Amino acid sequence: MKPVFIALFLACTGAQAAMGPFDVYEQALRNDPAFLGAIKERDAGLENRTIGRAGLLPRLSYNYNKGRNNSQANLPDGRGGHYHDDRNYNSFGSTFTLQQPLFDYEAYANYRKGVAQALFADESFRDKSQALLVRVLTYYTQALFAQDQIDIARAKKKAYEQQFQQNQHLFQQGEGTRTDILEAESRYELATAEEIQALDEQDASLRELGALLGVQSVDIADLAPLNQDFAALTLAPANYDSWHELALTNNPTLASQRQAVEVARYEVERNRAGHLPRITAYASSRQQESDSGNTYxxxxxxxxxxxxxxxPLYAGGGVSASTRQASRSMEQAEYELEGKTRETLIELRRQFSACLSGVSKLRAYQKALASAEALVVSTKQSILGGERVNLDALNAEQQLYSTRRDLAQARYDYLMAWTKLHYYAGNLRDTDLAKVDEAFGPGPR
Structure with missing residues (x-):
């Protein structure tokens, strides 16, 4: 799909239906350069299996040569002298050769290394496929949360502008202070800076999404917002130990790292084979005519x-040195596997805890939102009764916007934690993103 076509597609569909994360993911599968490059990287890596196996299979070769020879033979004449015989003749040779390794440990080690390299490529691609899901949701939620921050910043600006005008009016009547005016003005400028920062963050996130789709950028109106009635997703299995076992078994990063250790191990064996004999069976069929002066x-x-x-008898110590070098590389790969395992399990635990605490945070923020909404209503009623002033209503509305922002952030954080938990466990699939996609839909910005 060409970039121009995608842009037209977004323009045509934007008025009808906004894109959810799953829609973005489906288009990213066809247009994200990093993912398309990962496909080619995997295909190239899978060829290592065939390359390694080739060293164990028969090798058939054919050699043909034909030449024109100008030769002068110095021959005895039988009387104690010699005479010269000029020979101008054609010669040719034709040879078929078939070779089959019977014992070649280097070839065997190369084959096992090729198998490990192919498995490494496959697991690495699986990791990048799941990482694409995470990237899509990350940029998507960042763009939406930036919009929430823009809304709250504009609400603050409106509140502080009215407060500034009210303080200025009171100051002119001799009832206010210059400090109140400066404080309102300072808060207004701070809210303006927050709005600018949020706009920059949103622009960056939308451009990241555009890069996944092969377009320059995406408009925020093209993205489906988070549903206001979003509830927590089901967490199965519910205990951490099961997730721990899943990660050790299925995590593609750890699986690829284990294959990297296997690659290093068989590289050691390949170098060690330099001390071992080779046994090869061969068969050849050869035809020669006037191949040399003796066969004229x-x-x-x-x-x-x-x-x-x-x-092999002696190679100057190179075989032993190469074997030691490969052994050190294998030990390095083993340490890297151990480090990556610890890092993965730490992140797994962090995301699992975030999912559990996220449910509690969502409940707390939802109650806080209900309280903030009730506060706005009661404040407006108090104003009518003369107990509050308009500034109190603005502050109550600002608190309502802030609570909505915090609730939205808690929801985005929970969705990301749920997604990353499956990613680190190694079982993140497009069906999981489809579940997350249900949390987004058409609605007011």
Missing amino acids: NQRYDTNTIGIEVSV
Whole structure:
């Protein structure tokens, strides 16, 4: 899908239906350069299995040569002298050779290394596929949360502007102070700075989404907002130990790192094979005519079958040094696997805890939102009764916006924690993103 077509598609569909995270993901599968590059990287890596296996299979070769020879033979004449015989003749040779390794430990180690490299490529691609899901949801929620911050900043500006005008009016009547005016003005400018920062963050997130889709940017109106009635997702399994086992078994980063250790292990074996003999069975069929001066005007048809044994004796210490070097690389890979395992389990625990605490935070913020909404209503009623002033209503409305922002952030954080928990466990699939997608839908901005 070309970028121009995508832009037209977004323009045509934006008025009808906004895109949810799953829609963005489906388009990113076709247009994200990082993911498309990962496909080619995997395909290239899978060829290592075939390359390694080739060293264990028969090798058939054919050699042909034909030449024109100008030669002068110095031959005895039988009387104690010699005479010269000029020979101008054609020569040719034709050889078919078939070789089959019988014992070649280096070839075997190369094959096992190729298998490990192919598995590494496959697991690495699985990791990047799941990472694409995380990237889509990350940029998507960042863009929406930035919009929430823009809304609250504009609400603050409106409140502080009215407060500034009221304080200025009171100051002119001799009832206010210059400090009150400066404080309102300072808060207004701070809210303006917050709005600018939120606009910049939103622009960056929308451009990141655009890069996934192959367009320059995405408009915030093209994205479906978070549903106001969003509830927590089901967490299954419910205990951490099960997630721990899932991560150790299924996490693609750990799986690829284990294959990297296997690659390093068979590289050690490949170098160690430099001390071992090689045994090869071979068969050849050869035709020669006038192949040399000694076979002038002679033709030979030779069929040969046999076994060749090659025994390395001394290579200047290079084999031993290469083996030690490969061993150190293998130990490095093992330490990297251990470090990556610890890092993954720490993140897994963090996201699991965030899911559990996130449910409690959502309940608390939802109650706080209900209280803030009730506060706005009661404040307006108090104003009518003369107990409050308009500034109290503005402060109550500002608190309502702030609570909505905090609730939205808690929801985004919970969705990201739920998604990353599945990612670190290694079982994040498009069906999981479809569940998250249900939390978004058409609604007011």
